[in-house]
Amino acid sequence: MPGTPALDVSGLTVRYGDTVAVDELDLTIPTGQTVALLGPNGAGKSTVVNAVLGLLAPAAGAVRVLGRTPREAVRAGSVGAMLQHGGLPSEARVGEVLDLVRRSFPTRWPLEDLVVTAGIDGLLGRPVEALSGGQRQRVLLALALAGAPPLLLLDEPTSAMDVEGRRAFWTTMRGLAERGHTVVFATHHLDEADAVADRVVVVAGGRLVADGSSAQVKAGIVGRTISFTAAPDRRLDGLPAVTGLTRQGTTVTLRTADADVTLRALLADGGLPDLEVRGATLEDAVLSLISTGTDAPIGVAR
Amino acid sequence: MNRLLVFQLRRVGRNKQYLFFTVLLPALFTIFITKIIGGQAGDAAGFQDLAASVMVSMMAYGALGAALGATIRISFDRASGWLRQLRITPVPQTQVVAVDVAVGALLALPSLVVVALVGRFVNGVQLGLGTWLTLVAVLWAGSVAFVALGILVGLSLEEKAAGGAIGILGTMLAALGGLWWPVEMFPDAMRALARFMPSYWYAEVGRDVVAGSSTVLPVLALAGFTALFGVLAVLVGTRRPLHAVSG
Structure with a gap:
């Protein structure tokens, strides 16, 4: 058929x-x-x-x-x-x-x-x-x-x-x-x-x-992951270039399209204990895809 | 002939343990046990009874070991992932089980025939031709009880436990069912226990054929065990399909 x-x-x-x-x-x-x-x-x-x-x-x-x-x-x-x-x-x-x-x-x-x-x-x-x-x-x-x-x-x-x-x-x-x-x-x-x-x-x-x-x-996965320790009351909205954010206890994980810009903004706002910056892994990408809460899948459906 | 059946028989044929434990060992036991306790027989007729009884016990021992050994192996095929692999071919699952049942039944036959030949030509057991044929045929048919038990155990247990069960179950059924020592030598409690063993009734069928007496009671008992094992095997098989991954 x-x-x-x-x-x-x-x-x-x-x-x-x-x-x-x-x-x-x-x-x-x-x-x-x-x-x-x-x-x-x-x-x-x-x-x-x-x-x-x-x-x-x-x-x-x-x-x-x-x-x-x-x-x-x-x-x-x-x-x-x-x-x-x-x-x-x-x-x-x-x-x-x-x-x-x-x-x-x-x-x-x-x-x-x-x-x-x-x-x-x-x-x-x-x-x-x-x-x-x-x-x-x-x-x-x-x-x-x-x-x-x-x-x-x-x-x-x-x-x-x-x-x-x-x-x-x-x-x-x-x-x-x-x-x-x-x-x-x-x-x-x-x-x-x-x-x-x-x-x-x-x-x-x-x-x-x-x-x-x-x-x-x-394209949805490129970028970097920034993680650090932050007090629960630290405000993290409005950061530039950030595409995803997860909080697990005091550990914050951000996904960013431009690590440089995001880090500058973060540093201007206070310290970044336990800072780690790395290339996004598939796991990160998937996590961010979930955490952005989009029910509709990204990308192009065929 | 069915391709899967040929395939399975060829696999079993490579297993040397099968030949040793289910054919050679019962044949040797038949000779030794008859030699050792044969002296207790007062006369020639007594020796005939004794030799025939030992022979029937060993036929039963060999056949039930072969039937269990061949069928419990279904657990190994599950553990290796082979049953799951077969499930994504057009081979129906019912055929997979049916072939293992057939293999178990076929493998019981050599033990029966070889031990009978040893009984006749080494120990000099004298029976009419019709009785010989009936004896082998009836014990062959009765082996289906242990085929059903083997499938039940093979479907229920994981690989390691199943491997152990082949030897332990065979030994237990033989010892407690009075195949190694006649139940008449057992203490009362153990003699009562023997009646809950399918192996006891299995050998009883053979002894009744040899004695020319009615086989109705042992046949009914054995049929009951077969039905019980069969129903349980079907229940286990439905709850846990063949292709389910172990562990």
Whole structure:
């Protein structure tokens, strides 16, 4: 069906007991996009991935993968995934596992090309126990691709890889995107999102807090963070260049677009005990995105 | 044949412990125990009874160990993330459990056949052909009780506890159910306790077949245990799906 999005999530809410992991999240991803799901640990990225795969039941909302429910999509081979808690069986050889999984799908990625694409040449006869961390991830990638899925979901796929492995992995992903696959990956590394994705979706506290191109999201993140100790009655409003402010007890954290200007104003107003100035991290950016209290996500919705 | 079944059998085939604990060990026990206590038999008929009883006990011991060992392993597959991985393929979860049930049942058979052969050709147990076949068939069918128990334990326990349970549960069922020593040698309290063991009734089915007496009571008892374990396994499986991450 032309025009059917690869992934359509609407009003998705997932609860673990009393904790709301994902809170009325809307996300539409057209086919062919490479999207980074960016956010700190516990932001709800994995929960979104697992809900899309039907591994957990949402409290509310709907998920459609190429127009299908998660369960139908898995059965039809519309979606393949590298899970965060996925794994390989003991006492089996890589080739046996791959064969079992590949043959279970209605459409199958041709074996020779799959081996080359996933980079598992020479590993098929290997016992699962004899794989290195990086090799293991590549085998899991091969399993994710085995059904030739149009949509590929990757939940922190490079967490067990070294620098070299990561680079090779993302080269593979770019290749897949060029072949028309829709790739959605969860990560907490800004650099990965920056280098690979043509769209970055920032998730925090189970909500979508930013959505746009990598450049657009980064523009919202550049700047510096100033933190210091201040009495609770110290007035901090009206400071120049400040884009976000959080107070935790006596610790004040400011985000500023221009540290120089902000610091001058602060110093003119009194001392700055325990002063710290640093480049904004993703966590800071996300925190500021939340603390500014915008319900509407920044950036450009597509 | 079902691809997943072949896959699972191949995995078990790589496990040398299985062969040792569920086939070799019961076969050796059958020979040694019969040699040691065989002298207590007053005459040839007494020896026949004794040798047959030891053989049935060891058939039961081997088969229940194999059934438990094969099925409790489902816990390992959960811990490794393999069950979760399978959940994002078109393979239905019911098939995953069904195949493990089939593997548990299939693995119980070699223990039964090998110990029976040892009983016949090493210890000289004499039974009619029909009785031999019935004995193996009935004990094979009865092994489903321990397949159900193994699935229940495998679904309930985490990897480490499950690993321990394979040995402990097998030993407990064998010792308290009177497979290693006849319950007649037990003190009264333990003899009463044996009746709460599925392993006791399992061996009783075999002994009744050998004696040519009615198997109704032990069959009913064993069926009750099977139903209990099966229902509990389904309850645990529904509360905690196969793909749930352990811990």
